[in-house]
Amino acid sequence: GNSVTQMEGPVTLSEEAFLTINCTYTATGYPSLFWYVQYPGEGLQLLLKATKADDKGSNKGFEATYRKETTSFHLEKGSVQVSDSAVYFCALSDGSYDKVIFGPGTSLSVIP
Amino acid sequence: DSGVTQTPKHLITATGQRVTLRCSPRSGDLSVYWYQQSLDQGLQFLIQYYNGEERAKGNILERFSAQQFPDLHSELNLSSLELGDSALYFCASSVEGRSYGYTFGSGTRLTVV
Numbered sequence: 001g002n003s004v005t006q007m008e009g010p011v012t013l014s015e016e017a018f019l020t021i022n023c024t025y026t027a028t029g030y031p032s033l034f035w036y037v038q039y040p041g042e043g044l045q046l047l048l049k050a051t052k053a054d055d056k057g058s059n060k061g062f063e064a065t066y067r068k069e070t071t072s073f074h075l076e077k078g079s080v081q082v083s084d085s086a087v088y089f090c091a092l093s094d095g096s097y098d099k100v101i102f103g104p105g106t107s108l109s110v111i112p
Numbered sequence: 113d114s115g116v117t118q119t120p121k122h123l124i125t126a127t128g129q130r131v132t133l134r135c136s137p138r139s140g141d142l143s144v145y146w147y148q149q150s151l152d153q154g155l156q157f158l159i160q161y162y163n164g165e166e167r168a169k170g171n172i173l174e175r176f177s178a179q180q181f182p183d184l185h186s187e188l189n190l191s192s193l194e195l196g197d198s199a200l201y202f203c204a205s206s207v208e209g210r211s212y213g214y215t216f217g218s219g220t221r222l223t224v225v
Binding site for chain 2: 032045049091
């Protein structure tokens, strides 16, 4: 079945460091891909998305490119801030009644 | 404010009891999804409703049930509660179509003592 795999956390970075969180997926067909972010004590928020191969989603300095050949959707940010500390979830929607399948989440802590 | 409203925000109850969690979807969204988030199992899909009808079921226990009403709000009923049911329960809503993603509510934190 369809699934999403993310790099294990927690990830701890210093402010202004470069961030990469790896995400790979298994799916039939052409899923849409998403990154969600969950700040402490809050619900998940859609961070960015890409709906077809080679699309790049971007928001708030974060970027991810839909790579069908490697079935990946890695999240990147050039310079992280303390306020980026959160849990990041990679997800896919395979079109089966628009159900979204989430990865296990990667916790990010950014220290000053 | 995401537009998805969940009540109550916190709930503390005893084992064996029954509780009802409520969700109002974002205006215009016909689909409602329920998820359970716990430390050991991550984000688990429970059930989906679309315009009042059950559409998909995930890892939902038989002690749990849900429904979506004509005004599109949804309720998740949890009965015969056990300590292991303590978790965050999220509701999400969406426009139909695989490219839209979900809008999540802020969740209900259930503590069973």
